[in-house]
Amino acid sequence: MTLQTNYIGKPTSRVDGPAKVTGTAKYAAEYNVPNLLYGYVVSSTITKGKIIKIDTAPVLALPGVHQVFSHENVPSLALFDRSYKDMLAPGGSPFRPLHSAEIKYSQQPVALVVADTFELARYAASILRIEYEEVAFETELRKHLDDAYEPGRGKIGFQPPKSRGNFGKGWKEGVAHVEAQFSHHAQHHNPMENFATTVEWLGDKNLNIYDKTQGAFNSQQVVTGIFGLSKEQARVISKYTGGGFGSGLRPQYQLFLAVLASLELERSVRVSLTREQMFSFGHRPETLQHVALATAADGSLTSINHVAVAETSQFEDFTENVVGWSGMLYDCKNVQLGYRLAKLDVYTPLDMRAPGAALGSVALEIAMDEMAYAAGLDPLELRLRNYSDRDQAQDLPFSSKALRKCYHEGAAKFGWEQRTAEPGSMRDGNLLVGWGMAGGVWDATKLPATVKASLDADGHLTVSSGTNEIGTGTYTIMTQIAAESMGLPLEAVTFVLGDTTLPVSPLQGGSWTAASVGNSVVEACTKLGEALLKQAQKMDNPAFSGVKIEEVEFANGQMRLRADATQAIVLRDVVQASGEPSIEAENSTIMAKLEMLKPPKYSMHAHNAVFVEVKVDPDLMTVHVTRVVNAVAAGRILNPKTARSQVLGSVVWGLGMALMEESVMDHRFGRYMNKSLAEYHVPVNADIHDIDVIFVSEEDDKVNPLGIKGLGEVGMLGVAAAVANAIYHATGKRVRDMPITIDKLL
Amino acid sequence: MNSFTFTQATAVAGAVQDNTAHPDAAYIGGGTNLIDLMKENVARPTHLIGLKNLGLDTIETLPDGGLRLGALATNAATAWHPEVESRYPLLNQAILAGASPQLRNMATDGGNLMQRTRCYYFYDLTTPCNKREPGSGCSAIGGYNRVCGILGTSDSCIATHPSDMCVALAALDTTVRVSGPNGERTIKFEDFHRLPGDHPERDNTLEPGELITGLDLPKKGFSQNFSYLKLRDRSSYAFALVSVAAALELDGNTIIDARLALGGVAHKPWRDQEAEALLIGQPATAETFGRAAAKVLAGAKGHGANTFKIELARRAIVRALKQATEMKEVVDTNAFQNSNP
Structure with missing residues (x-):
């Protein structure tokens, strides 16, 4: 199918924007199902050792407290590690919450208090007395x-x-x-939305599981593995994710705890983590x-x-x-x-x-x-x-590499040629000015993804896949691609995601969603086009008799002959003529799976070059990043508006990494000490000044049919190094221990 | 958070009486710190007494030309009050350097004095902390003490008072008005907060049941030459590593009167009147400022992660005094800060 460019490549506002700003977009902890119970996690106060005693009696005596789950009363669950492994589990033995008395790390979940209200569960958790035997760690x-x-x-x-x-x-x-x-030092993702799971008990171990995740199927995999449920029993739903950054790539323990409590109590249960508990699992x-x-x-x-x-x-x-x-x-x-x-x-x-x-x-x-x-x-x-010009690591040619353009266009926009090399040689009044640059490279990956396209009798196209929206613009770009593919206005297209009853899609991560799901949307729409043509050919319209799919195009809600655009059928009429409520098609992932088994012919990567200006007070050594130019080569840019937002966010992440982000551990306690957004510093608006994003042109017909490389991570590369290099240029101080806080510059 | 009862007080006397009648009572103003502490189980009051209906939210000029800030006036209303903006711009700047607009809209002036330290160990119930649990030890000593104090610390506690507003209030010679079981009294600002000594669990000199009703600013507001310089890890919503409130009265280049107070360095807003005396009568020069800084920091002691604060404070004092003298551009550092409404 030839792609026109009515929507792809055009700046398009988020289709889910109104839902988000009006608060109708629901997150995992916002599904208020009836008769809900609330679980509150009790975290280990020691770092290593074992639990000697849990005194649940005073907690269970509180009216409204239903149960205290711990290793002492968890029912028999799956025996082998493989049942606990999620799609991104590394080698080793996955952590099993409430599995035994053993404590393996500080803040390990050791109990779940379930009560009628969140406040009661929280209070009850605060009075639960646990005796530990601590060992050296x-x-x-x-x-x-x-x-x-x-x-x-x-x-x-x-x-x-x-x-x-x-x-x-x-x-x-x-x-x-x-x-x-x-x-x-270690860093924590700290997405705005805390991890939470709401499990809706539908009877007979049938569950609707609203989970904060970057992969609904991944959550389903561990739930079915651990609890022995069928996929039908464990439906996982995740329509919106309030920031992921990787934290949701593996299911977190609140999912396990919420499902456990729901199955045991035969009730709907919600478990949400506190911000402090957001420091109790994976980290950089x-x-x-x-x-x-x-x-x-x-x-x-x-x-x-x-x-x-x-x-x-x-x-x-x-x-x-x-x-x-x-x-x-x-x-x-x-x-x-x-x-x-x-x-x-x-x-x-x-x-x-x-x-x-x-x-x-x-x-x-x-x-x-x-x-x-x-x-x-x-x-x-x-x-x-x-x-x-060649990937020497894999000994392969690049499918495309426009890094040279990133260097040149970024430098030109920044005015790099005005730079004088000597540290401390540039000034703005009293302030030291530093210019630094750096670049980066990231994988362009495409994984098999299944997409269904369905056109109803009103002419509305619903495209669906069990991927996730973590704030990157997935709803929007998939809607654009589908609208483009079927020649429909954006309003006539709905993209549905975040549900394990939808076609299987990979985890949302690795910058691969746009390429993986996006190309599959095209494939599904192509198959839908074929189905529509087949149906049209059953109708009394001689112009389409014997016509092949290559000979038709889709535009303005119609299917028409490429050779003679006046020969057209309204798509809605085709569906209505079928007598069915809709005509559907799903792409096949067989070819994509076979492709993955073959050795690659090309090295496929996105690149960037970052230019940074800092201004440093020569006495106080305060640093301000006054200007950033980030030039990115990432193949075809589907939506310059959401793409720019992703790169802006990447730059902010890079600044945080360079200047302030750090999970501070006190090794005497084995605990992170700055477990709050007040003390774990990420940049605030006042830290951010001019950021210029350039997408250099990069056409790539080898990486995947749409020529997409993905943008989730590449924009962050080079930023922190460029800041460090700019600080050196300004001050002559080379700091190699991140983050570069004021004390390291005094 | 434990269960608690709540009364909305309608008169100061009633509030005090209510407080005295409950052994674990706490007054609540904006709640921006107390509620956090309750959620973390650091504070566990069983009875809260709301103060918002006491009519203490007014700001009024006093007969002697001073200004009275009601204890329940919000930080935002105070910062943007025309009298504060025009006559006490140092206070305006200090308030706006703290927290975030949302917090300043809730937080009250009395509550600002009552906020507790942000020492990490104070908040983490699993670690020893003499302020939270007297006698348990101080984890910040020998631990991660970047946010801790360098002046007036003790072997029991090196925590700091986190306020920005209070640093300006200390510099401006404010008087704290309180009501308690034994009636009303006033406390000089520098006597309000304590040094930790052997009793770091006590932040201030209030007697049980006493309630702050207002803050009296004297007539002299140093509106011509002042600076509030705050150095921190990010440009907003971060507590001071070091902050300096500097206020000068100048005759030509000669310092006639001076005020100097620091935040982020001690268990209380750290005003140094001996350093001020070194400034008075002297030319407003870098040498003079350097002597004052040296005096302030003569007894400073670092604890590892926060030792850099001694040098940072020295530079900040010199800079703040320079800015107060020149009043050209409001701080190179602050120039980058997005201006508030």
Whole structure:
């Protein structure tokens, strides 16, 4: 089907915008089903050890308290780990809530108090006395570097990094050298919406499960696995997700607890976590990195060494691609990469926006800035001299790579040529001005997704798939693609998602939803077009007799002949003539699944280049990021308006990572101490000034039919490094320990 | 949060009586801090006494030319009151440097004095904290004490008072008016908040049952030369790492009168009258400011994660005094802050 461009590529306001701003968009904790009970989670106050005694009697004596669930009274559940594994579970043994008396990490859920009201459950939880036996624990990564080990394949998609060439030889060949250590503390996703699950008990173990998640099918998988329910019994619904950033890629424990309580009490139950409890599960892992670079006299890289050590839990190997990007972003023969994990008494880390790359790119791109100074080259020039036209890590050509355009268009917009290299050489009145740049790369992935397209007798098109909307604009772009495909106005199209009764769709993450579901929308619409033509050919219209699908087009609510647009049938009439309420079609994922088994022919990636201006008070060392230009090459941009919003958000994330985000752990207690939005700092409006987003043109007919690369993460790359580099340019201070807070600059 | 009863008081005497009659009673103004503390189980009052119907929300000029802020006037109404804006701009700036517009619309002036520390360990019931649980120990000492104090700390507690408004009130020589079981009395602002000593559980010198009814600002508001400089980890909705309220009266370049108070560094708003004395009669120069800063910080002690505050405070004092002298541009740092309505 040829795509016209009535909607695709046009700035389109969110179709779910009115529902969101008027409050009719419902989130997991907002489904007020009748006779609802409320569960409140009791979190462990110790970090490691076991529960000796739980004194439930005073709590159960409170009128209105229904039950206190703990390891002491949880019924027999699935025995084997595989039943507890979700789609993104890494290697190891998944954590099982309320499974035993053993405490594995601080804030582990140890009990659920269920009561008539949330307030009562909360109060009851506060008086539940639990005796623990505490044992020594280890939460400090720096003390366990020697125990670190190389993980295997770990979770889906992770490949151990591959070295190439001879690093030592390249290092000796180089004339300029840089070697530096970088550290990142843990970060928590902190989406605005706290995790919550409302389970509606429909009788006979039939449940409607309203869950906060980035994958309704993933939630369903663990619920059916653990509780032995059928998919029909465990319907998971997730129409809106108030921010994900990766936190919802794995089902969280409130889902388990809410389903458990509902099944045991045969009642509808809601469990929602507090903000403090939002620090009790996955996080971006604390990671230490070492980067060494060498360049020849012309600035070309002769060797790259990038090693990372990250924390994981005692029970799972959380892996992410931290260092692999360093073997891909620049042209270099000798690359030595390493990635190790150290087991600590913490919860398993979790993918967080641009997992791995967000950390790795900071180290690599600060090191590249250091190299620019060591080699006496402009930082942009250094990158251009090391531009890679082929993915050397996979030894594949790129399906497309417009990073050079990102560099040039970003630099031009920013005015980079006005930069003077020497640190502290640029001023605005009394303030030090610093200009820094960096870039990044992220996977363009497409996964099999099923979509159903259904045209009703009123001519309204409903397109559905069990994907999720995490605020990225999924409802909107899928509506655009479907409207485009069927030649209908946006108002005549509804996209439905977030329900396990819909066609199967992958997790919403990895920047793959637009490509995976979007291309499937086209496929489903193509099949619907075929079904409509078939039906039309049953009607008394000789013009369409014997016509093939390639010979018709869809426009203005009609199907018409390409050769003669006056020969047209109104789509509504076709459905009405069928005698059915609607005509439906679903795409097949067989080809997409087969495609995934074949070795790739191309390296498919999105890229960006970021230019940052900071102004620093020379006495107080306060930093303000006054200007950011983020140039992104991500294939076809479906909706420049929602796409720009995603990249704006990415920049804000990058600024937070560079300047303030940090989950502070007190290792004496093994606990995060700043467990609130008042003390876990993310940028506020007043921190944000000019942000300019450029989408450079990048046509790619190889990555997928629509030429989409995805935008969820790429915009964040380079931002934190560019801020750090700009601060160095302003002050001459090179900070390699993120975040760069005022104390590190004094 | 535990169960509690609630009474909406209609008269100060009745409120005090109600408080005295209940052993674990608490007054509630805007509730912006107390409700949080109750939700975290840090505060567990069994009886709350609402104050909003006491008629204490007015701001009025006093016969001696001063200004009386009713204890129940909101922070927002106070900051934007024409008399405050024109005669006490230091107070206006300090209030607007704190919290967020939503919080300032709820928070009351009396409640601002009564807010409790933001020390992380005070909020986490699983860790020892002498302020929350006397005798249990201080986790901030030897722990993550970035937000903690460098002046007037004790071996029991290094917590800070988190207010911005109170730093300006201390600098402006405010008097606190209170009513209690034994009638009315006034407390000098610098005597209102305590240093932790051996009793960090006591934040202030109020007697049981006493209620703040108002704050009296003296006539002199230093409206010509002032600065409130707040340094923090982000541009809004973050507590001060260090803040400085500086107010000067100048004759040419000579300092006739001076006020200097710091926030974010001690268990109370830290006014230093000896440092002020070093300023008075001196030329308004960097050297003079540096001497005052050195005096303020002579006894400062860092605790690891917060040791940087000593140097940061020194620089902030010098800068705030410079800004107060020059009154050109309101702080380079603050210039980036999005202006409030």
